[in-house]
Amino acid sequence: MKRFNCQVCEQTIYFENTQCLSCKSALGYVPEEKTLMAFHQGENDLTGLSDQKKFRRCRNGITYSACNWMVESDSKHDYCFACRFNRTIPNLSVSKNIEHWKILESSKRRLIYSLLEFGLPLSNKHEDPEGGLEFEFLKDTHERIMANEPVMTGHLDGTITLNIAEADDAERERRRLKLKEDFRTVLGHFRHEIGHYYWLLLIQNTGRFDSFRKMFGDENLNYQNAMNRYYQHGANDSWRQSFISGYASSHPWEDFAESWGHYFTIIDTLETSIQFGVKFSDNDEHLDPYHCSSFQKMLDQWLPLTNSINNINRSVGRPDLYPFILTPRVVEKLVFIHDLVQEHRS
Ligand SMILES: [Zn+2]
Ligand SMILES: [Zn+2]
Ligand SMILES: [Zn+2]
Incomplete structure (x- = not known):
């Protein structure tokens, strides 16, 4: 997640905020601009401070305070993207x-x-x-x-x-x-x-079945039987060698979904840490995880980061924040996901 600052007072603001706690400006996320914007409160609309465009809050924001995303005022939609x-x-x-x-x-x-x-x-x-x-x-x-x-x-x-x-x-x-x-x-x-x-x-x-099966196994394996087996006996003792989680070992589809989800966790968390100035070498600040073509480069930051946050958690008496082991086999799967995402991004 990016680090956002209030356009009025520069205060760091959170992705979930609807108001700046420091200067009280109205805030909302504009997905088209990929930014958390500050607004002037008008009678019916909110006007963006940076570009003067007019917006409304998403209906789930207006009715239930359940959303802080914005819709352009002339949009035919009541709900945000x-x-x-x-x-x-x-x-x-x-x-x-x-x-x-x-x-x-x-x-x-x-x-x-x-x-x-x-x-x-x-x-x-x-x-x-x-x-x-x-x-x-x-x-x-x-x-x-x-x-x-x-x-x-x-x-x-x-x-x-x-x-x-x-x-x-x-x-x-x-x-x-x-x-x-x-x-x-x-x-x-x-x-x-x-x-x-x-x-x-x-x-x-x-x-793309061939490359998928080479990496994760044959998805034609009976899914219901695989689930029954997993919920009855759990994962095999040696699952950590090849899988990111015990559940990933239950079926090739679950292995893919677990690896995919884990890849998202790595990229988004790495972005947050870089945006907040956490760095382990002099090159870190130029790394943009959502747009970086080298997974290895990100891993070089990710491993020291997780090592340090786990130790910080232990120091305050909490369990590890990142209870995962990235074995070479697991990394291969993450690289597969990385290449797939890179290939299909617009
Ligand atoms: Zn502010
Ligand atoms: Zn919404
Ligand atoms: Zn699943």
């Missing part, structure tokens, strides 16, 4: 739903930020019903649970479903422990599921 991917949101009259939904929306915008920075093909299902992307944010209901049909987080033909229970810290942690995972975050879910979507677009639709 990111919110136009929503197909279903939970029933907001049910208590806690709005709180949990906002957490999902916030992570979703970080995901869309990354996709726009990479310049990957991206359209919503209104524009492209066949190949587009959409999100369903669903809550388990009493009926669903009684029928043994809980909401499953997953991807199918461009529809990403997320169970909003994942936004509840206690529930997500309970699931993490039950599944013996090292890492489970809402943002991680988005980065993983979008990997399945791009597998469809960039591997299946381009017929």
Whole structure:
């Protein structure tokens, strides 16, 4: 994530902010300009301080304070670029739903930020019903649970479903422990599921099966059996040699999605650290992770960075922030993802 500064007072502002805490200017993210802008508050519109263009807040921002992205005033859309991917949101009259939904929306915008920075093909299902992307944010209901049909987080033909229970810290942690995972975050879910979507677009639709199978294995392996085996017996003891997570070892599709999501974590976190002036050598400040063609160059920064943040976490008495091991086999997979993203960026 880039570092943003208020255009009025220079204060560092966060991607999620709607107002500058220092000078009180209205703030909003303009995806077309890839920037968090400061605005003059007009009667009906907000006027950009840098270019005098007029904007409105996304309807989810106006109605629920659930979005800080902007729409140009003359646009036919009520919702911002990111919110136009929503197909279903939970029933907001049910208590806690709005709180949990906002957490999902916030992570979703970080995901869309990354996709726009990479310049990957991206359209919503209104524009492209066949190949587009959409999100369903669903809550388990009493009926669903009684029928043994809980909401499953997953991807199918461009529809990403997320169970909003994942936004509840206690529930997500309970699931993490039950599944013996090292890492489970809402943002991680988005980065993983979008990997399945791009597998469809960039591997299946381009017929790139040979190179995919060489790296991740044959995806024709029966998926349901693989899942049953994984949830019954867990990952093989030696999974760390070849996989970024235990779950990645369950099936080639999951290996791809886990590697894809991890690649996003590396690039975005590296961008944040560089933007905030963390450096390990004199060349660091020129590195732009979203546009860097060499994965090795990024790895040269990433390894000392994760090593230091893990030790910082231990010093304050917290578990490692980055509980992963990048073995040569895992790095090969990340390079595969890197090359794929580089090839398909516009
Ligand atoms: Zn300010
Ligand atoms: Zn929005
Ligand atoms: Zn998956």
